[in-house]
Amino acid sequence: MSVQRRDNGKWRARYRDPSGRERARHFDTKRAAQDFLAEQRQAMRTRTYVDPVAGKITFSEWFAVYSERQVWAAGTRISAQQAADCVTFGDIPLNRIQPTQVQHWIKTLQAPGGSRPRGLAVSTIHTRYNYVHGAFLAAQKDKLIHEDPCTGVTLPRKPRASVSSVSIPTPEGVGRAVREAPEWFAGFVALCAFAGLRLGEAAGVQLGDVDFLRRTLHVRRQVQGTNVANLAIVPPKFGSERTVHLPPDLVDLIARHVQTVGVHGPEQWLFADVWGNLLNRSSAGHQWRRTRAAVALEAFTLHDLRHFYASGLIAAGCDVVTVQRALGHSQASITLNTYSHLWLDAADRTRSAAQHLMQSAFAQNADSVRTEAT
Structure with missing residues (x-):
């Protein structure tokens, strides 16, 4: 490292970076040049040196x-x-x-x-x-910058999960949607609502994924893309490959779909549009918007049918892990962050338990009075 005065009066600070390459920078004063070299020496000693050119x-x-x-x-x-x-x-x-x-x-x-x-x-x-x-x-x-400029940046606060943060259609509304949907699309809506599949997962179902005897569906792939041109068949989201247990009525609905609508291509895809193309985000969304408009469900998306499925599992008493696995969430925390408000809290459980105790106590007293009277 050295400091030399140039003919134009500037002071040139020269040093070699960790790779051995010579670097130079010019300053108005000798003190500024010396301070700069001291900073570079310290940065190389502490391994915090950043290449000024790379940045x-x-x-x-x-x-x-x-x-x-x-x-x-x-x-x-x-x-x-x-x-x-x-x-x-x-x-x-x-x-x-x-x-x-x-x-x-x-x-x-x-x-x-x-x-x-x-x-x-x-x-x-x-x-x-x-x-x-x-x-x-x-x-x-990679030593391109000294500090991350995102440090200290304030992001908008995420709202706490609440009943209003998740849109859930009524069972009656979902039933009308399945009945109103075109025959080729009704099974798609049903898989979203009664098996909790994501749009891409439902679009990616093949006949071989359905075990009609054991009444299960294996989620093995998903269709990604917004149109036919950029459509891609990829594995499910990380942690989402799973086996979904289907209700008997849904199995029967899928069987009728296969019998009346048929399957598509050598892979035996269950769903395709009227032109034979696999459903994608745009085509499935378009058909859903037409269907929901016919049954006054304009406020709900296809993904809200997945929320509908989750709410049904929770209302039936399923625990967090069961719901997590059914939905294909990679972590239970995702399930809790989304649906925690649907589970009974401690106050609800305490109130319900106390009510059960009272009913049991008074039922015993009533039986005793009836026995003594006879």
Whole structure:
């Protein structure tokens, strides 16, 4: 390391980085040059040195590199890219992005704009932030930046789970939807409502996945994509491959579907649209919107049928682990975070237990009075 005065009066600080490459930077004063070298010496000693040139890559350029290194499912990759595409600092070099700029980006996600009359949902904002935050952490780990600019950024608070946070249609409404749906689509609606399948999981069911004798359905794959062009067959979400126990009436409904509608292709897919294409997010959603409009269920999505299924399991007394496995949640905490309000709390259980005790006590007294009277 050395400091030399240049002919133009500037002071040049020279040093070699950990890879042995010579670096140089010019300053107006000798003291500033010496302080800079001291900082670089300390950074190399503590292994916190950051290549000043590497940090000049823009966020968008870095995210392209970062995302290629990740082992992501197709749907995850799409979501991650959506997060990267919506940032307000994509063209700014990594080493110039400040926490205030990240905070401003979060603010834009909350604001109405375009097709978002109320801004993005809080859960969506958190998801997009997590993808961006992960990219910054990787940049910091690879010594492209000193600090993660997401540090100290405030996110909108997630609302506590409540009855209103999960939309659940009535059994009567679901029944009308299944009856009103076109014959080729009724079984799809039924699998979402009475087996708790996600849209992509229901679209990915093949005849061989259904064990009619044991009345079970094996969830082995899902259909991802928003249209025919980007449709992809992928494994279920992590932890979601499972065996679902079907009620007898649902087994009979599937059997009638196979008999009257048939199956599609050599794989024997259960569901396809009128043109023979596998259902995707757009086509299934379009048909559901037509069906729900006919039975006054406009407020409910296909995913709300999954909530309907979960609420039925909980009302029947199923515990958290049972519901978790039936829904294919990777962790019980996901089930609790979504549906905890549907389980009886301690006060409800105490009240119910005390009521049972009173009924038992008075029933015994009544029997005793009747016995003495005879």
